[in-house]
Amino acid sequence: MRTKIISMLNFSKLYFILVTLIFFLSSCDSDNNSVAVEINDYSEQLATDNALLVDYLSTHFYNYQDFPRSENKIVSIEIDTISGDNANKIPLIDQVQQISVPLTDANNAIINHTLYYIVAQQGSELERKPTIVDSTYVAYKGELLSGYKFDERVSPVWFDNASVVSGFRYGLQHFAPGTYSVNESGIIRFQDFGQGIIFMPSGIGYYASGLAAIPNYSPLVFSVSVYTTNESDHDNDGILSKNEDPDGDGNPFNDDTDSDGILNFNDIDDDGDGILTYNEYDKDKDGVVDDTDNDGTPDYLDSDS
Ligand SMILES: [Ca+2]
């Protein structure tokens, strides 16, 4: 019960549960007409959360002296208060990087949330960093700013990044996986994988979702180990999900070419012309996406072609 959110997942149930969860969460996020409970204004909550995060980052440190890991050693990330024997530690705030994560509120306004992260050790396979719509095989620990650990998976699980909360999705993209080998007994050993910490305000976490283990409006801290990654094609239409981004802004969550309410990366007929994308994007199978009328828009996104 401790962690209904993630720890009950196993490989086979993962996708279904995450999709169910995200539908639940996104209905809370963007459609508060259907929820009787009034939820906090996102901008105001963001200001509160960011102040809490900056204070936390300024007063805490992690065991950075254990990184890079010595060979064959597993290192768990531990965060503690800067005080006493640890008074001279470098605070997290001096080590974080930050990015802006867009959140669309009920009025379709975009509110940019600051997400902080630390790469304690970067993975060796830099070209295989997961995008926000790929899959990631990850071990993690989730904590509140109080230090309360609400979830932990020491053995890695697969996540569909497109289906987890956006703070996790945008955080994971900064961590490269490593390599792995399988010994005679079939034991898989991961090496040189990326490891670090993601710090997120509640708006891109679980916000007011009413989960037992996580109080409403909790900023979250996730320590992660990214063991391996996989490119996703959610709708199996032959176009990788990360490439179903015709406006080219790196975000496949704002592309719905035929405006049918199904994002392109989940849409088997992206232009809504009745011809499946799979049957339209490269009819002559020459490896080049077809554009029959040469108007610069490929056939599968061009309803008049
Ligand atoms: Ca696709």
Ligand SMILES: [Ca+2]
């Ligand atoms: Ca886009």
Ligand SMILES: [Ca+2]
């Ligand atoms: Ca598609």
Ligand SMILES: [Ca+2]
């Ligand atoms: Ca089509």
